[in-house]
Every structure is written in structure tokens, then in C-alpha cells.
Amino acid sequence: NAGVTQTPKFQVLKTGQSMTLQCAQDMNHNSMYWYRQDPGMGLRLIYYSASEGTTDKGEVPNGYNVSRLNKREFSLRLESAAPSQTSVYFCASSEELPKFHYTFGSGTRLTVV
């Protein structure tokens, strides 16, 4: 099925460990995004890539890096995980025409202990 695929679905890290969250979309969308969702909060934008070859910071970029590997793939890296990064992470992609439509992955639940 066409959509956004995130891996892994669950992950437990120790403080200071690193990991990369993977995201791929097969809808030929230009723009891709990483969000985090904390309890009682809506989604907050970490980084986005408006087109292949570009990346930009969102609202909460500290502690994260991203790579737009190609048009399909957009990864999020935690270099040194902290307990404050315990969250649910969503990847999304969007198309503009005829109107903006965002498709979200199923999420990655990350716990940092």
C-alpha cells in the first residue's frame, strides 16, 4: 500500500546512545517532515525537507540531525540520546496540488532511559 513507512516502531535507548529513525515514502512527494508528540501536546515539527537536497529546522531541532537521502527517504538521527527525547516520532510527506495533503507514518515510540 502506498504511504509513509517508518522504522522501527518501538525503541528503547540508554542515555548517550545514538540511533537513526528511518522514513520512506512511495508517493513521489517532494516534501518530508519529522515531528515529535509528547503527552498532552500536539505534534511539533523537528526538521523538514521541502525538496530533495534541502533540509531546514523546525520548532524543536535541538539534539537532532536529518538527512534527505533521496526523494523517497528522510532519516532522523539522535547523536546522544537524552531522557527529554522520549517521545513518539512521526514522519510525514506532503503533496501540493491540487491542495496540500499530508500523509503520516504510523509513528515510532522511543524511550530513553
Next chain:
Amino acid sequence: AQKITQTQPGMFVQEKEAVTLDCTYDTSDPSYGLFWYKQPSSGEMIFLIYQGSYDQQNATEGRYSLNFQKARKSANLVISASQLGDSAMYFCAMTNSGGGADGLTFGKGTHLIIQP
């Protein structure tokens, strides 16, 4: 910067009643898009409805309609004839200043519980 405010943290509604979920927004951009998403307990984000700032008519999608009042900067979601399966978190969101390619700003959500 965009801002979304959802003032109802939680709502209890009787099955088959209509529901209105409130959303106000703030932006200085003349062009923007407004979205509503449903997040059931399973966690996925489900798109419900979209309203463009220049759309002349309020958006409708099946049992969902968006009551768009541009002068009040209000974009309330109306669910007609609520069902038990409508119990979920509901998020209002709007496009960021770059026109949408730079992502969405979300409100904190409303937890809707439909009672039989």
C-alpha cells in the same frame, strides 16, 4: 509565527448527537490551509478535512464539516450524528508561513469521548 488554540481539553458527548470542536488560529499570512486530524488510541494520524483560506465555501467530508469564520480566525470541526468510533483525540493544524511545504503547526488537541 502561526498559532493554533484548542480550548477544550476533553469532551463527553452522547452517541448520535452533533459535536463541535473549537479551533482558533493566528497568522499574519493571507494564504494558509487549515486541517483537522483524528488520532485514535492506536496512534495513527488520520486526515479528516481541509479548508483553504481563499475557499469560498466551508469544507465538508461526509459527516465532517468545517465551520470556517475567517474574520474571527476560527475553524471549528463539526461532526454530525456522532458514533462510538469517533472517540479519539482531534487536532487542528495550519500550514506554516512557507505555504505548506515547511510543515504544519498543531494545536494541543481535544480528547473526545462518545458515550452510548
